[in-house]
Amino acid sequence: MATEAKTESGSIKDAAGAAIHTSGLTKYYGKKRGIENLDLEVRKGEVFGFLGPNGAGKSTTIRTLLDEIRPTAGVATILGLSTHRDAVAIRRHIGYIPGDLALYPNLTGRDTLEYFANMRGGVDWSFVDELAERLNSDLSRKVGDLSTGNRQKVGVIQAFMNRPELLIMDEPTSGLDPLVQREFQTMVREVTAEGRTVFLSSHTLSEVQRVADRVGIVRDGFLITVESVADLRSKAIRQVEFVLDSPADAAVFASVAGVRNVIANDRQVEMSFDGDMGELLKAATDRYGVADIRTSEADLEEIFLTYYKSDRED
């Protein structure tokens, strides 16, 4: 008993600087794996994107962090507090949007917000009105009469309204139109500008790419990697396209390290490339005159698919 308390306080101490810290977090539903041995650290003041395909374990992780479900093994802390033992204390400092949000259909948006505000305290109603206006949300209508996107807006306001230190959002932009999504991203940046933290899960990578500082990729219950968005991009695959002065031979390019999927079409040749650009240029110019080069940075979508694909081939 004493040892257990010691280790727990030890891990809490280590995690004091982190917004979220998990160590060996594992959740099984019977024999079915939810997440396995998840070690994660979300720093204060950052936007952390939690990426993965459907069923990867994103919601399981989030629901475990919120003490909705209890881990099979491992521990987690939020703002240095144990997610299970200090669950109530933690909830004073967080805002949350569950994936697949459901609200009370017979309440209006404002009633819904009032209900949660009364439990939480510290809600500034002029801020609520401001958020409603920014998201173009009509709070006087019954939630049951709202479309999915408009319901989601109520969920978003609900999470932001008490200016929590940490926002945990499970696929928060599902159902929102692009304009509202942009406003949402602005709101997320404002949160981190105030030194507060955002943890958001998504399978829409372009969304995370725009707002996140770091990204964790989870698949089949395992955390595959955590990297900064900048690092991911820099090491990332590019799409390279040459226009040459004579018909191209695909084999010339395929032999360069880092080149994949070469498609030669007369004087034009396209490939995916994640090697040394100097070598590729040399291979091209040794043999041909180069009329034009185009390269485009792959977005996270492609990077993600690469991780996903390479893992699957293992």
Next chain:
Amino acid sequence: MAFADIFLKTARDRWLGWAIAAASLTLLLLLGMSTYRDIDLSVYTELPEAFRSLLGIGDSVDVGGLAIGYVFGSIGAIVVAVMALVMGAASIAGEERNGTMGILLANPRSRTRVLLSKTAALVLLTALTVVVMWLPVHPIAGLLSVEIGGLEVEALALHMFFNAVFYGMLALAIGAVTGNRDTATGGASAILVLSFFAVGLLPLVEGLEGLRKALPWYYFDGSDPVFNGIAWGHLAVLILGAVLFLIAAAIGFNRRDLRGQSVGTTLLDRVRGNPRLNRLVGRLAGSARVSSIRVKTASDYQVLLLVTAAAMFLVMGVLLGPMYASLPEETLTAFENFPEELIALFGGGDLSTPEGWYILETFGLMAPLSVILVTAIMGAGAFAGEESRRTMGLVLANPVSRHRIVLEKAVPMALFGILVGVATFAGVALGSVLGDLGMDVGSIAATAALQVLVGLVFGTLALALSAGTGRTGVAILGAAGGALVFHLLTSLANISESLGVIAWLSPFQYYLGSDPLINGMDWGDAAVLAALSIVLFGLSFALFQRRDIRQRG
């Protein structure tokens, strides 16, 4: 083929409920026959004709007839009718509520076709239920060597089937026209319950007997089918009614807009458009009462409380006082010579006294049932309801502990149970004054207090099951099934000595066992019931604290 799919899906959704109902009724029949076998039945022949019809007993009395009349004629018929009713309400309105009607109608099927498939599934599944209930009758009679050769069991089963289809189609029609499942369930149940009781009560008042013919339940057992065989005229009335409901459903369903998930504009919303009514209606409907979890919980169930409390106060309380006073003399004197075991059969209702009248009509069944209805629905909805609507995660993201949530859900539940008891007490006390019956107010209060306590046992049982499993169905079925089994055990134990010991296991024994309406409060019994509730309440804390919150219903 749409019909096969709809049939199979409905069967898959509901088989557990049927299995439990069929098993309970079989058990009931077994217990009933073996109990009746032990008692001297000659007294039955002395019952006034009107009273026999109230109890579903025919002219020729024997063990088989009594047991079958009791099990099939009242309880079984109600169970099958309620199951058909629930199925009917879910047929169209239920799909709209779940938001699945849109997908269903996106298939190349017309609305009428969907309606007909749903109707066919309802009729066939009701038939199946009746058959499953009928199957064990003869084997049980054989097993217990009870002679039922002279009884028209099959005729009764057929009446039961058409009766159930009638209520199923009524609920289906209300649901199809309004798109509101709760309106369908509530409206059809109200008609079922009122007509069931009115058919029983009207013959007791001189001159009103003819009114029974206006009530649908009369066409189920008004002709005593178990003794007299099939009454085709009566069946024709039920069939005609069901067909008319189907036509109404088809017209209503084809004309209106489909409702989106869950709400839409309700009648209350339209009434609320009038600013003068708005405040009153807002209170009644319980909208915008969100200052805390317990206030919201209370406002969510305000309508249920109001309807139940009003029914107990007016119908089961006030109305019965003057009604007793107007009962013909011979009905009352007939009772004075009755042996105790027969009186026990009516739940201790000795009609020669006003107390006995109120026990028979109000406190025996309806009073505990009303408290169980309100508290078990609230208990089951407490956690499992929020989980199946997927709102529990959001609630738990706020700084409230799980213990606190249990408390905030349990307090309104207990309060509402008490309020139903208060309404019953006030109704009976006022009824006693109006009928000049001279009943002891203290004893009425004691009985109502015990009524609340016994109801809360099953309310907290639902709460604990809801806390432990997160499944509304388990909580409701567990509490309702528990209440049914224990109530039955107590009723039968009062007739048959051999069950006497088992009866003490039943919470209902601690409710009317001490005759509180005559003897006043039995604090020992009250303590037993209170202790049971407290244990179950404590269990809810422990169970809800431990488990994972369900993401889906």
